Amino acid sequence: MESKPPTIQVRYCGGCNPEIDRSALVSRFVKIAEEGGFRVDVCDDSGADWLLLVNGCPRACLEEERPELATARRRVSVEGSHVGHQPVSENDLPGAVWKAFNALPALREGAVSNGRMVNPGDVESTFSGQVGDAP
Amino acid sequence: MSMMTGKEYRESLRKLKPEVYFMGEKITDVVEEPMFAPHINTAAMTYELAHDPLHQEVTTATSHLTGNKINRFTHIHQSIDDLVKKIRMMRVLGQKTGTCFQRCVGYDALNALYAITYDMDAKLGTEYHERFKKFLTYIQENDLMSAGAMTDARGDRSLRPHQQANPDLYLHISERTDKGIVVNGAKAHITGAINSHEIIALPTRALGEEDRDFAVALAVPVDEPGIKLVFARQTNDMRRLDGTLDTGNPKYGSIGGEALIIFKDVFVPWERVFMAGEYQFAAPLVELFAGHHRSNYGGCKVGAADVVAGSSHWLADAHGIANASHIIDKLTEIVAMAETCWACSLACAYEGHKTPSGAYNINPLLANVTKLNITRMVYEWMRVAQDIAGGKIITLPSEEDLKHPEMGDLIAGFFAGKANVDVHQILKMLRLVENMSVGAGLPEAMHGAGSPAAQKIMIARRGAFDKKRELAETITGIRRDEAFERIVGTTEEDYLRSQQEKIKAEEVRICRRIIK
Numbered sequence: 001m002e003s004k005p006p007t008i009q010v011r012y013c014g015g016c017n018p019e020i021d022r023s024a025l026v027s028r029f030v031k032i033a034e035e036g037g038f039r040v041d042v043c044d045d046s047g048a049d050w051l052l053l054v055n056g057c058p059r060a061c062l063e064e065e066r067p068e069l070a071t072a073r074r075r076v077s078v079e080g081s082h083v084g085h086q087p088v089s090e091n092d093l094p095g096a097v098w099k100a101f102n103a104l105p106a107l108r109e110g111a112v113s114n115g116r117m118v119n120p121g122d123v124e125s126t127f128s129g130q131v132g133d134a135p
Numbered sequence: 136m137s138m139m140t141g142k143e144y145r146e147s148l149r150k151l152k153p154e155v156y157f158m159g160e161k162i163t164d165v166v167e168e169p170m171f172a173p174h175i176n177t178a179a180m181t182y183e184l185a186h187d188p189l190h191q192e193v194t195t196a197t198s199h200l201t202g203n204k205i206n207r208f209t210h211i212h213q214s215i216d217d218l219v220k221k222i223r224m225m226r227v228l229g230q231k232t233g234t235c236f237q238r239c240v241g242y243d244a245l246n247a248l249y250a251i252t253y254d255m256d257a258k259l260g261t262e263y264h265e266r267f268k269k270f271l272t273y274i275q276e277n278d279l280m281s282a283g284a285m286t287d288a289r290g291d292r293s294l295r296p297h298q299q300a301n302p303d304l305y306l307h308i309s310e311r312t313d314k315g316i317v318v319n320g321a322k323a324h325i326t327g328a329i330n331s332h333e334i335i336a337l338p339t340r341a342l343g344e345e346d347r348d349f350a351v352a353l354a355v356p357v358d359e360p361g362i363k364l365v366f367a368r369q370t371n372d373m374r375r376l377d378g379t380l381d382t383g384n385p386k387y388g389s390i391g392g393e394a395l396i397i398f399k400d401v402f403v404p405w406e407r408v409f410m411a412g413e414y415q416f417a418a419p420l421v422e423l424f425a426g427h428h429r430s431n432y433g434g435c436k437v438g439a440a441d442v443v444a445g446s447s448h449w450l451a452d453a454h455g456i457a458n459a460s461h462i463i464d465k466l467t468e469i470v471a472m473a474e475t476c477w478a479c480s481l482a483c484a485y486e487g488h489k490t491p492s493g494a495y496n497i498n499p500l501l502a503n504v505t506k507l508n509i510t511r512m513v514y515e516w517m518r519v520a521q522d523i524a525g526g527k528i529i530t531l532p533s534e535e536d537l538k539h540p541e542m543g544d545l546i547a548g549f550f551a552g553k554a555n556v557d558v559h560q561i562l563k564m565l566r567l568v569e570n571m572s573v574g575a576g577l578p579e580a581m582h583g584a585g586s587p588a589a590q591k592i593m594i595a596r597r598g599a600f601d602k603k604r605e606l607a608e609t610i611t612g613i614r615r616d617e618a619f620e621r622i623v624g625t626t627e628e629d630y631l632r633s634q635q636e637k638i639k640a641e642e643v644r645i646c647r648r649i650i651k
Binding site for chain 2: 017018019057058059060063064079082085086087
C-alpha cells in the first residue's frame with residue numbers, strides 16, 4: 001500500500017492589511033516542501049500533521065485570536081515579514097519557513113506518522129523549542 | 136518593597152537630593168517647593184490608584200520577571216491585553232487629574248529598551264538585555280518613577296550630531312573606562328524630571344557610524360553628581376503663588392512640569408548602560424519608543440477631554456443654557472472628537488504585536504495617526520470649550536479682588552448664573568477651563584511625543600503605497616483578479632468581451648430603455 005506523504009496544512013489570516021503577498025509566499029513554499037517530501041494543503045480543514053500559520057502582518061491574528069492554533073505545537077507561524085516573531089525579508093520567507101519546520105524536533109527526527117491525520121492542536125511533550133515560542 | 140502609595144511616593148522624594156534650579160534659585164527641597172507641588176501630586180496619583188480597588192484592574196500588573204504584583208507603569212507589555220489596559224489606565228488618570236501625570240514617558244522608555252536590547256544582543260552579540268532586565272527588576276521591586284529623556288538640544292538641525300560645533304548639543308560618551316562611561320550633554324523638555332527617581336536617557340534620532348559616541352542609552356539616579364535640572368516656566372505659572380482660584384487646577388497643575396537635564400561629566404557604571412556606540416540601533420529605538428508614546432495620547436488627553444466636557448456642561452447648566460441646541464451640538468462635538476482619539480489609541484493596542492523579545496509593541500502606523508489626530512483635535516475641543524465658557528475665562532477679576540472686604544461680594548455678584556448656583560463655584564469652573572484650554576496644554580499636545588512632521592514621516596514610511604497600488608491595479612484589470620475570475624468562471628478579458636457582445640446583441644432593447 002502506498003504511504004501518504006506527511007501534510008502541512010496552511011491557515012491564512014483574514015488578510016485585511018497584509019504587509020506581504022501571502023499567496024506568493026505559500027506558492028513558493030509549496031515547491032520547497034514538495035521537494036522535501038511533504039504535501040501542502042490549503043483547503044482541507046480536517047487536520048494535518050503540521051500547520052503553517054500565514055499572518056499577513058505582525059499582529060498575528062491567527063495566534064492572538066485563535067488559541068487552538070496558537071498552542072498547536074507542530075506549527076510554524078509567519079507574521080508579516082517575520083517567522084516565529086524573528087524578522088525575515090519577504091523574499092527569504094519561504095526558505096525561512098522551511099528552515100523553521102526543519103528545526104522542529106519531531107520533523108527532524110522523522111517522527112511523522114505517515115497517513116495519520118493528527119489534530120495540530122495535540123500537545124506532545126517531545127516537541128519543545130518550536131518556532132513561535134517567545135524567548 | 137511593595138508598591139508605593141501616593142503618600143509614600145511623595146515621601147520617597149525627600150530621600151533624594153537632586154540639583155534643581157528655578158527662577159534663578161537652587162531649590163533645596165523639591166517636595167516642599169510650591170511651584171512643583173501640583174506636578175508631584177499628579178505623579179502621586181499613578182501610585183495611589185495602584186492601591187484603589189476601583190482601578191487596580193488597569194493600574195497594576197504581574198511582573199513577568201518576578202511574578203510579583205507591580206505598578207503597571209513599571210511593567211513590560213506581555214500581551215495585547217496589557218497594551219489595552221495601559222490605554223485604559225491613561226484615560227482614568229487623565230480623568231482624575233485633568234493633566235499630564237508624567238510617568239508614561241519612563242514606562243515607554245522601559246518597554247522600548249527591553250525590546251531593543253534583545254534585538255541588539257541577537258544581532259551583535261552584546262549583553263545588554265540581561266543587564267537591562269536586572270535594572271528593570273530593580274525598578275519594579277522598588278516601584279520607581281523614571282523620567283524618559285529623549286530630546287537633545289540639537290543645535291543646528293541641518294547638521295548631524297558629530298558635525299555640531301558644540302558636541303554637548305547631543306548627549307554623548309566622552310570617556311569609556313573598564314567601570315563605565317562618562318557622558319556630557321543635555322536632554323530638553325523632560326517631563327516629570329525633577330520628581331522622578333531615575334532618568335532613562337535614549338538617543339533622539341537616527342545615527343550614522345560617525346555619530347557612534349552619540350548612540351547612548353543609560354539610566355542614572357536623578358541626584359547623580361553632575362546631573363543638573365532646570366525647571367521650565369509655564370504660562371501663568373506664578374498664579375500658583377497667588378492663591379487657589381486663579382491657577383485653575385491648584386491640586387494637579389498644568390502639563391507635566393518639564394525640565395532641562397544637563398549632564399556634566401556624569402559617570403554611568405556599565406550595569407546601567409544599555410547602548411554605547413551601537414548607532415545602527417538608534418533609529419529602531421527611537422521609533423519604538425515614539426510609537427509607544429504616541430499611542431498614549433488617545434488615552435491621557437481623552438481623560439482630560441472628559442474633564443473639559445464635564446466643566447463645559449457644568450458651566451452651560453449654571454448659566455441656564457444646558458438644553459440650548461447649540462450647546463448640545465458643541466458638547467457633542469467634544470465627545471465625538473475625544474472618542475475618535477480614544478478609538479485610535481485602543482486600535483493601536485488591539486492591533487499590536489509580539490516582538491522578538493516576547494514583549495508586545497503597539498501598531499506603529501496607528502500610533503502616529505493617533506498622535507497626529509491629537510495635534511489637531513485637542514486644539515479643536517479646547518476651542519469648543521472656550522466657545523461654551525465665553526470670554527469670561529480671560530477677563531475674570533483676580534482672586535484678590537474677589538476677596539476684597541468691601542468689593543468682593545459686589546464683584547462676584549456680576550458673575551452669577553442661575554440663582555441656585557454658588558458664584559464661587561462658577562468662578563472655579565471658569566478658571567479650570569482657562570487652565571486647560573489657554574495654557575501650556577495646547578503646545579504640549581502639539582509637540583509632546585514629537586511634532587506633526589515627525590508623525591507624518593512615519594505615516595508616509597508605513598503607508599504601504601506599493602500594496603495599495605496593487606489593489607487599484609487588480610480592480611482595473613492591470614493585475615489579474617483571481618477572485619473575480621472564479622466568480623465569473625472565465626478570464627476577466629473574456630468576461631468583459633462577452634458582456635460587450637451581449638450589450639450589442641441587445642442594442643435595440645437597451646436603446647429603447649435609454650429613450651424612455
